[in-house]
Amino acid sequence: MNKGRPLRKTSGNRLTAMMQVRNESGRYLEQVLEELSGFVDDIVIVDDASTDGTARLCESFAKVTKLVTLEGSRFNREWGLRRTLWELAVSTAPDWLLSVDADEFYEEEAKREMRRLIDQDVYDWVAFRLYDFWGGTTHYREDEHWNIHTKHTRTLVRYLPQFYYFTPQMDHHVPRLPLSYAILPGFLTELRVKHYGWAQPPEALREKYDRYMELDPEGKWGSLEQYASILDENPRLVEWQERRGLGRPE
Amino acid sequence: MNYLILSHVPWEDYPYKRLLDLLPERAEVCFAGGMTSDQQAGSGVRPVSLAELKTLDGKGYTILVSSPYWLQDVLALKPGYIVALLEPCPEGEDNTMWDKYSALLAARADLVGTASERLYLEQNLYRPKVVYLGGDHPLSCGLIRRGDRLFFLTDYEAIWTRALTELWQPASPGAGGWLFTQHRLRADFYVSMCGKLPAQPTVHYLAATYLYLLGDEAAGRYLARSFELMLLHDYTDCLHSHYRFFSAIEAKKGNLELAVAQYEITAFTEEERKTAVRMRQWLDNGQFELLQAEIYRVNEDIAEAVRILEDLSCPEAQPLLLQNYITSFQWDKALQLLRESGPSGSEAGNIPLPDGAVLPISATPPASAVLLAGTEIPVYGGIQLPVIEGTLHLLHGRRHAAIRSFLRAAGAGGEARTLFAEMADLEEAVGRLKGEDR
């Protein structure tokens, strides 16, 4: 660590996005990278052995400063994948890290507030409201099994070089960022993130369902009821409203 | 050696009777309070009345005190040795007052003993000589013959007798310290519990704590595991208790740079940030002992901080030592330090304080007027100097001097009223204690 460099900077923080990708062609990756390029300083990507043009797509963006392609899919060992991504991101000596999935979009307000969120020394992480869009990009799902937006999801963290980073070794549903941040002060914002992973036509949803049932037939890592609800024919959907001027940190 | 027992309960309920059987070099044992003739015959202890107490020549006695409200009497007796047997606050007593005066008693004692492991750990961080009067060792570790009775000793009973004997007879060199032995026993116990309860964060934390006290490198591993388990269980309020503790462990290993970085991560309040800056400065200037002392202090290991600071002669060490004395209730030493550094302090009789303020003092003893600059009254960790002086006056039976000191405390309206209320509460508690013993 440089002498004289404060642990928590109140200005001039670099924002680095980190992402793992796998065969994203035909999906939202290009859009995500384009949007990210507008408000982050660097993008770091681990490509989990994609066999389509995903890697080349990533390379085409100037802000993608690190891209590592893994041989042989690690999807079944999510923990190892997450760790590789974390170590790659950390190796760039970042100030703040934004963990983004290849199908997540920050609302306009959030993008505008980003710098203000990170240029302070009071808290070390930010959690957003994540919305699961369903069947398309106009509505999100809200019911018994689909309510992640009623909680906060931590995606933006300050990197502290000497901190004890712990991510439990699990095979699925590994937290995207080390659990250790939970003990540090953080900010829960009303700013929103749009998740388009489920914003797909029924056949695609069915394919996803089949994949989950193949990987986790006994519901060890997720709820079987929730898996079944993927096939609901008439899920409860709420229309997305763009907002202005909300979610400012105090 | 003669022993005098100043108990918190009447003889029937006295919980340390077996320890009395095992007292080393046991000559006369007296109990302040009432005892029936059967009780006397059975125990070999004789009762003394409060009146008789005043006539005892304390010099030849070791006093075993188990209530903080005896403190005034203890000080008046001027005994050869004081052993404080600390109890958690009993039902019906005021917690704050009990804890405060227990801490003052412990600070004055030559030896502290407690059957509560929580108190044992707390006291270990305040002072070097604490005996744990409990344990999980399944075997007998010693013996004592008293006439025709042969006693076998548990681990802590063997340590108890050793600790007492070493009060008046320094240990032979080469004999391992009993403090080390008890730490080792507890560490071994918790390490084995970790094997049996691998997902329990508390046993790992306790193992880490004892290993830390032993200076054992394994402390870090157990703390890490405890930390991970806390996270897995979603007990997230552990930034200070768990994460900051790493800095103390690293400091013990000599990794000061890492220790400072770890502390910085936990520094959020104004005071903490200032401390972090100061630590960085000391690290950069090579003032490693001061740095170490501060790292231990912020981790509440006052004993270790004091140990380092007492050996340092540089001027910056004084205010830190003062702070630590006050935090650990060693108030006599604090006042002594203030008095000593008066004339030999920096120019104009000022002492620089940790937060950059300045304490101008004179070398006069507290009984007469202490000069304070303007209306500023120095505060150490939230405790005002006149309050410290006043409390000590009170404990030494100098009631009028106590009142004068309390009046000097800042905002002599509300603040003093609280102090007088506490004085009254203390007197009432002492009265209740002695009334019970009649």
Add this chain to the structure above:
Amino acid sequence: MSDSKHSVRNERLAGRYSYLEREGLLPLPVQDGITVVVELRYAAWAGECLNLLQQHSGASISLIGVAMDTDFPLKPLAEAFPGATFIPYEPGKYGVNEALAYAGTSFVALIEDSVMVTPGWVGNLLWPFVDDPSVQAVAPRSSTELGEAREQLHFGTEQELSAYVTHSLGRRQGEWHEAAVLCGSCLVFTRELLQRIGGFDSTLVKRQLMVADWCLRARQRGARLVLSDAMYVHSLQPLPEAHAKAEHDAMQDGVQAYLAKWGLDHSAVNVEEGILPIPSDVSVLPPRPGIALEKTAAAPVPLVTAVVYSERPLMLTPEESCESQKRLQGQQSYGNIRWVWIRDSRRDALPEFPVREQDAVIAVQGEDSWLHALENVAALYGSEIVVYLSASADYDSHYVKRIAEAVLHGSADLVVSRAASAMEEPAPHQGLSPLLPLKLPLERIAHRSGIVPGRITRQKVSGHGLQLEPQPSLAIGYIGGPPEANILPRRSGGEVRL
């Protein structure tokens, strides 16, 4: 006899036997008593251990204490237990093997001084040998054994311990089972086995490994090892101290040696936790060599108190007097002497001279007190034998040894060594009772402990030497000077053959 009558009879016999045993009315099932070898390591516990052994092992017990390190203070034990023998520590020698060489009884017990026994412990451990002659070694339950026999208990007092032992005896009397190995702090075995396989292999360093190795060797020779389910002994355990690294390394070497010796690779050994690997089949392994039991040239020697006095004022400078003391001390070959100088400070104005810790200088005032002190020295110091020496006499280097052995091995209370000197010699009275009371030269006398030898006075004839009028009840024996066999009549009738 019918079956039911048979079983009633057996029940009655068993009941009667149990009663006798409970009441402590049964003698030991051995004729010649038992030798108990005690490993002395813990000075704070050894005295109590020996005390309990003496109290609870019956009359015919031979105690041999072996100091297991140089710092162990043997002297206070030797004084407190004059009937026992003590072997001091000698680096390079394993004292226990030496002690075992002296065991003369058919059964031997090896015990650590951390063991506290209770009444009847010996008898209960000897029964398995009687029940089955192929049993050659028996151990009780304790905190230091392995497996089921490992009981980790604490008792607050001796009474609680005794109550527990009695209770478990009551429940499990007569029960024992065969064990694959024994390694604890109390072991009883036959002398026959000891002579067959020898002593303990001290290259294994750790005591438990030595015992285990010995037991495995025993099994190789067909001996059965037994754990007594009925009997418990209480073994104290020292608190953990910071161990020196060298000690720790030595322990590790011992562990490696043990594993190598029995062909066990890389097994975990943690005897304190009850983990001790052993070969699954000892009979297929080639027999391990026995360890010879060694008797040293100097036998375990009982303590002799040598009382030195000087009849006339010594006209010596302090240096000269110091020299002469040293000469006297240094020249004697006997290995275990406590020197006591008794002086009349009115007559001898000599400054103090340095003595060893176990020696003493007693200064009294006036001739009468001085003589009185000389008469009563045995009361002051407990030791097997008291030998009187005059500072102005000459003694050959084996004098003390000779006269001490005469007291030790003979039946006389008091022994006189005839010397080729001008002192008055006792005439060999053959069958005649003397007319005058016998007077013996004090500087030629030794006597056993526990007696006042008689009256000491100044010789009238030459006026210098001291003489002793022995008490009439004492049996007196005579020995000659350097080699001369002799049999002389005893004073109070009968012969004493020495």
